[in-house]
Amino acid sequence: MRQHKLALCAEHFISWFQDHIARTIDRHKMFTSTNSLLLAVSGGKDSLVLWDVLAHFGFKVDGLYIHLGIDEDMFYSDRSLEKCVQFSDQNNLHLIQVNVEEMYGLPIPEAASKSYRSKNRTCALCGLTKRHIFNKVAVTNNYDVLVTGHNLDDEASVLFGNTTHWLGKYLARQSPVLDATSSGFPKKVKPLCRTYERETTAYALLKGIDYYAQECPFSAGATTLSNKALLNDIEAERPGFKQQFYLSFLKAKEEGLFDPSLSDRKTDIYSCKKCGQPTSNTELCNFCRTWKNIMSSTGS
Amino acid sequence: MNVKLTFRTREYSIQAGMTLRSALIKLEIPVESVLAVREGILITDDEILLEGDEIRLVPVISGG
Numbered sequence: 001m002r003q004h005k006l007a008l009c010a011e012h013f014i015s016w017f018q019d020h021i022a023r024t025i026d027r028h029k030m031f032t033s034t035n036s037l038l039l040a041v042s043g044g045k046d047s048l049v050l051w052d053v054l055a056h057f058g059f060k061v062d063g064l065y066i067h068l069g070i071d072e073d074m075f076y077s078d079r080s081l082e083k084c085v086q087f088s089d090q091n092n093l094h095l096i097q098v099n100v101e102e103m104y105g106l107p108i109p110e111a112a113s114k115s116y117r118s119k120n121r122t123c124a125l126c127g128l129t130k131r132h133i134f135n136k137v138a139v140t141n142n143y144d145v146l147v148t149g150h151n152l153d154d155e156a157s158v159l160f161g162n163t164t165h166w167l168g169k170y171l172a173r174q175s176p177v178l179d180a181t182s183s184g185f186p187k188k189v190k191p192l193c194r195t196y197e198r199e200t201t202a203y204a205l206l207k208g209i210d211y212y213a214q215e216c217p218f219s220a221g222a223t224t225l226s227n228k229a230l231l232n233d234i235e236a237e238r239p240g241f242k243q244q245f246y247l248s249f250l251k252a253k254e255e256g257l258f259d260p261s262l263s264d265r266k267t268d269i270y271s272c273k274k275c276g277q278p279t280s281n282t283e284l285c286n287f288c289r290t291w292k293n294i295m296s297s298t299g300s
Numbered sequence: 301m302n303v304k305l306t307f308r309t310r311e312y313s314i315q316a317g318m319t320l321r322s323a324l325i326k327l328e329i330p331v332e333s334v335l336a337v338r339e340g341i342l343i344t345d346d347e348i349l350l351e352g353d354e355i356r357l358v359p360v361i362s363g364g
Contacts (some may be wrong), residue, residue: 010342044362046362116329153361162326183347197360197361197362198332198335198360201335201358201360202335202342205335205337205342205358206342213359215356215362226309228361229330229333229361232330232332232333233330233332235332236330236332247312
């Protein structure tokens, strides 16, 4: 691991990796052993690796899998769910499953094709829906903290995109921890934010974690992936670059690089009249409004 | 050509005797984008590839 100036055998890499994540959790005060955690799992390497590590340390962590109804690429959603079920069964962990089509009437690809806002932008509707369901399950079941498997490469990619477009508000809000709000959003954390994707992949391989390696078929051409490729080219020449880029950003934020008001959410927050989740709209939240329009277009 | 490398659905052949890193550069596969497994064992990119080796390249980058 040139980025850490470190070379380890398999056994010591595994323990180093686990401790690295534990240090990240402590450094950013993400949660303690008394908190109940809800981890978004996709069947991919990052979420299953993180679940493995959190369970290793004895944290109370349940998984949430959201079936998006993506049948392209050999039943992508079904295959990724299988990996989550298999992992949770093998490790005696609790997995909550939510099926978007069963709950809302259409699978994501079909819903996106009918959405005015998200027309042919499947990822936009997917993200909106997942965030909504994540909040809903967490609040309904009284979980203290929502956990996602976003890794250092993900964070560096987002940071790169936000920086190259000088999106001040997004830069101000990008953080390993989003605190709970009085309006009802739960705390959200990213314990892998200081962990390279190569490291999570290595951990999965060394521990024999059977993850779903197939990419989401709708991710082809995504800016995130091209950003990652660019950053990896730099990393190959300058080991540690991605880590330095991201961690220096966090340090600069702590030292006041951004005006705090940039990250302030609007002060007028209402409860969605349909789902009750916090929203800046007086009637329906963005999710409910979008799905209402989708189902209206189908005649439902 | 006597080292076989597989990456997703593609197979590559390359001469033995070079490091994994050199092989990846030669094949224009970004070094940071893969990990390599030989006979079920993860190998580092400074490992010399030997005649008859069959290397599975595991993609690292994920999205979606």
